[in-house]
Amino acid sequence: DVKVTQSSRYLVKRTGEKVFLECVQDMDHENMFWYRQDPGLGLRLIYFSYDVKMKEKGDIPEGYSVSREKKERFSLILESASTNQTSMYLCASSFQGLGSPLHFGNGTRLTVT
Amino acid sequence: LAKTTQPISMDSYEGQEVNITCSHNNIATNDYITWYQQFPSQGPRFIIQGYKTKVTNEVASLFIPADRKSSTLSLPRVSLSDTAVYYCLVGYNTGGFKTIFGAGTRLFVKA
Numbered sequence: 001d002v003k004v005t006q007s008s009r010y011l012v013k014r015t016g017e018k019v020f021l022e023c024v025q026d027m028d029h030e031n032m033f034w035y036r037q038d039p040g041l042g043l044r045l046i047y048f049s050y051d052v053k054m055k056e057k058g059d060i061p062e063g064y065s066v067s068r069e070k071k072e073r074f075s076l077i078l079e080s081a082s083t084n085q086t087s088m089y090l091c092a093s094s095f096q097g098l099g100s101p102l103h104f105g106n107g108t109r110l111t112v113t
Numbered sequence: 114l115a116k117t118t119q120p121i122s123m124d125s126y127e128g129q130e131v132n133i134t135c136s137h138n139n140i141a142t143n144d145y146i147t148w149y150q151q152f153p154s155q156g157p158r159f160i161i162q163g164y165k166t167k168v169t170n171e172v173a174s175l176f177i178p179a180d181r182k183s184s185t186l187s188l189p190r191v192s193l194s195d196t197a198v199y200y201c202l203v204g205y206n207t208g209g210f211k212t213i214f215g216a217g218t219r220l221f222v223k224a
Contacts, residue, residue, distance in 0.1 A: 042216045043214035090157075091156075102147075
C-alpha cells in the first residue's frame, strides 16, 4: 500500500514566521502535489512537481514555495506566514502514467496566529 | 481541464444503494474519471477510476455512458461508515497535469 506521510498533524505558528511542511512518499512516484483545503472552497492546488528539482505552479501559489531535492520528499514553504494561510494542507503523490490516481497523506492543520 | 458538477449533499439509509452522478460536459479524449472519498481530518482516498463503460471493484461501481459527459458512482448497501464527502475528478496524468477538485458530495448515511 502506498504511504504518504506528512511530518506534522497540527502546527501553530506566528505571523511572519517561516514554515516548513514536509511530505514523504514510499512508492517511487514521479509526481507530488501540495493542496490546501478550506471550508466551502474544496481542495486547491498550490504547487506540484513531476520530477526531482522540477516544480510547477498550481492555482494558488502566491505566498508559497516548494522544494524537491529527492524523489520521495516534497516540501512546502511559507516564507512569511500570514493568518490567511491558516488551513488544512494535503500532500499527494502519483505515478506519471495516464490516469494514475492520487494518493494523499492525512494532512497538516496549520494555524497562524 | 474539465470541470465537474455534483450534488452538494445526499442522504441515505443503511443497506440502501447510493448513486452519485457527476457531470463533466467538456471531458477530453485522454481524460479519466476518478472518484475519491474523504472522511473528516483525513486526506481523500481513491475509490475507483474508469475511462468508459462500467468498472467494478470491491467497494463500488462506476458507470460511464458512451458520450462520457457524466458518470455515476454506485455504492451498494451503504453503512454508517460510508458517511463521507465524495469527489469526482476528470483529468489525465502526465507531467504538468493539474487537477480540479469540486466541492464534492456530502453523503450522510442514517441508521
